[in-house]
Amino acid sequence: MNKPYHLVSRDYHALDEEVYVADDIIFARRNFCVIAGPCTVEDRVVIEETAHFLAELGVKMLRGGTFKARTSPHSFQGLGAKGLKYLRNAADQCGMKTVTEILGEQLVEQVSEYADILQVGSRNSQNFRLLSLLAKQAKPVLLKRGFMNTIAEFLSAAEYLAADGKRNIILCERGIRTFEPMTRNTLDISAVPLVQSESCLPIIVDPSHAAGRTDIILPLTRAAIACGAQGAIIEVHPQPHKALCDGKQSLSFKQFTSLWKNIGQLTQALEIERV
């Protein structure tokens, strides 16, 4: 069978793509790029507090949901436009870059104004119309694997982004749906080397959404580093038990500080740069 992806494959482009975000933020081999922040931008205070905390540690990219994809229409849907501004301001105060999800076609323009990296969430991983629109945006896209997508489907979704020449695509393994209930999803760690072998694109992991619990975020992040992932996106919140969403999987500042140091030692031992 012919592969459904070609432009993102090693056959088409043998060398690793390196995705530039800023002079000191490049998703590339031997770099481990960390994105952190709360699940959602709940209000101005929380996102600013988090940004200042992260920047002081040395984290360079701030995540935060603004238009949220929630299973139920009755759940908190995010602050929307106001959230975008809060996120941008908080990042700017600290010299950070921003990552936020684009939930639908009609939001592409608006979100692209405020975000440095445009995230496509797991539920939109096969929203091909949205992907085609994003293919025309200049900014890097962070594409999450659908929780029920094969690696081939994942790369085919990236192919929609690459169709018009777009190359600054970052892939993200965020766990797949299995029968195991102890974790929210099962982090498919094999996807890291397989994607790197099949494709030229960088791949990071999202241990927070995969695990759905805080106690194994550190070992999962260590596993990702050791097997060659180029980064991670991790949830952190000043008061996880009060978070409006995903509090169970958000690290506290104390927990994140400990993780940050731990992975710093690991990356150093492996001669990888923690970005």
Add this chain to the structure above:
Amino acid sequence: MNKPYHLVSRDYHALDEEVYVADDIIFARRNFCVIAGPCTVEDRVVIEETAHFLAELGVKMLRGGTFKARTSPHSFQGLGAKGLKYLRNAADQCGMKTVTEILGEQLVEQVSEYADILQVGSRNSQNFRLLSLLAKQAKPVLLKRGFMNTIAEFLSAAEYLAADGKRNIILCERGIRTFEPMTRNTLDISAVPLVQSESCLPIIVDPSHAAGRTDIILPLTRAAIACGAQGAIIEVHPQPHKALCDGKQSLSFKQFTSLWKNIGQLTQALEIERV
């Protein structure tokens, strides 16, 4: 835990919703409503030939993809606007109603002009922005279960449609992704009685996409009838081996004729009306 769906639940609305399409097409208990047609509108001739064949048998609803959701951007993406017109014309010639998928937000207006039932495909089952837009359309929506979604998520997606008062929603079980390779997906027949118990909305099945092969379409359709499904959507093509997509799961005219008769006998024996 509170249920993430309320407006589509039995708690909110105890009686079955009956979805009106035409005076002689109502999705309701004791009716088994059949939608048939090719996976995609390939050209004018194929869709007209199919429409005439189906109308003569007594089938009242014609399906056909126009803007297609394909895993790879390199696969045939459908005829687009031209396909919509061919579908409409073919149906009008035979007095049939049309069903076609709305692939993205920007297509809502255009497709709504030509289709009598607006289909949301499996990959868009959690495209919440699209669902919210469709909530404002007057025409019935046929919502497919995501192949990766639980029944609770399926009903929550319907809740997005119902959020603004929309009631004419038809649900469709089309198979879930499992480890079994003999079928494309696994038809979750339990979803039929479970959805009917949890929700007031009608539910039909899609044995063609579930099975991904023709030889078990008949037994699956019979199972659906016997356990109370309110209809089925079935792929049929004049020359399945030449179909541009999903030929493996498309019945030939001869096979469909045989199925149509067989289920006619079954519905008659069970005092259900085959629509």
Add this chain to the structure above:
Amino acid sequence: MNKPYHLVSRDYHALDEEVYVADDIIFARRNFCVIAGPCTVEDRVVIEETAHFLAELGVKMLRGGTFKARTSPHSFQGLGAKGLKYLRNAADQCGMKTVTEILGEQLVEQVSEYADILQVGSRNSQNFRLLSLLAKQAKPVLLKRGFMNTIAEFLSAAEYLAADGKRNIILCERGIRTFEPMTRNTLDISAVPLVQSESCLPIIVDPSHAAGRTDIILPLTRAAIACGAQGAIIEVHPQPHKALCDGKQSLSFKQFTSLWKNIGQLTQALEIERV
């Protein structure tokens, strides 16, 4: 690829195998054979009460676990040898045949003395040593599909039984493990026609273990009948809420009576004999 099963395939034996249990119990096309009883033989009273109830309705085969396969060693493990006798006596009082599980190699002789049909449970579906031992027993074997097994693996397990010439094998689809939490497992209704197409062996369904809840046993059983299954095994208990195991999925006498009548009407309408 060569198929891993041959002796149980249509290629080897084109005609349906008919499995004889008694003159009036033959697992064959156009017959729908019902096995019923409690999950486990809890004491003499419960099994006798159930046997008398079932026999009066017309049910001919009594099930009941004696040596039980429980996930935890701390759960009730069954009455063992005493349970076997209770089951046999209860059945004999009512002229019924017995079905019970053989949990391990060392129990083959003992259980074979008391049971008319030797059941292999889902967790032992790939216990190849046990299967090889059972291949030498004269009595019919009821082989359940492993909840983690593909249809090809299921038929390969049957192949171990058939390896030495054994032909009286009854297959049982009992649900596979998926991500859907509303049911204990997902009844793979497609397995019925697929097994009948691939193999010459009869196949029945176990809606009780698949669903893990009582409210959809009837629609699942009706689906099985309509798509050609040759029987069903259903849990029934005088007082389900007091059952030592699987009470949630056991029908009460009243519920079973209603199911029995309902499927009697369906089989009659379809000219199938309810056995």
Add this chain to the structure above:
Amino acid sequence: MNKPYHLVSRDYHALDEEVYVADDIIFARRNFCVIAGPCTVEDRVVIEETAHFLAELGVKMLRGGTFKARTSPHSFQGLGAKGLKYLRNAADQCGMKTVTEILGEQLVEQVSEYADILQVGSRNSQNFRLLSLLAKQAKPVLLKRGFMNTIAEFLSAAEYLAADGKRNIILCERGIRTFEPMTRNTLDISAVPLVQSESCLPIIVDPSHAAGRTDIILPLTRAAIACGAQGAIIEVHPQPHKALCDGKQSLSFKQFTSLWKNIGQLTQALEIERV
């Protein structure tokens, strides 16, 4: 709900169990114990050649199947008793310990004579009668997770071993069945920290069976080390393309040498002892 396992839980035994095999082989934290060898003992030459190769590198434990669990009865079933002797002799020549699977109840005595570690395979992970028999054996048991078992079920199976006081149990994560076809199974790396948190028992990984391909064995093993696994079991064969089973996932001597060095550097950097 009460947990179905207790004796193997942290609640019962807070400290890590350390499993002794020899003075220089202890499954414990800060040790990474490697078991290697061919899928099956094909003949005397292959197993001796492999043993000499491994021993020279410094590997201390030799694996090799003798009575094999094969999906089809028509596949090679192993050399049986002869294989046990070959394995023992090869190991003895090189001062190695042996690991082989016990396929059924009737083989417990025989295999226990020749093997230093008694393996229970994935398909027997819920063969409770076999587990109960093994609970009475003095030698360490290596219990593989069923490819369709939850972690709770996995620990409950270990509970059957622990029921009579047995403590020298080594757990093995070997991949679970998911929808992803690029790997044979999906290595559930989260199981490593979760099992270590829930239970006091050591856990190793089997990247060979999980991946079903050689090209990602190294990154998976590195991931396991970094997240705290206490060992790995890896397939190696002098001529993988000629192997009677699982050749696709067996490393050649050259590949294994490279892996051995690579993980030696990693364990050294992390101050873990490679055993």
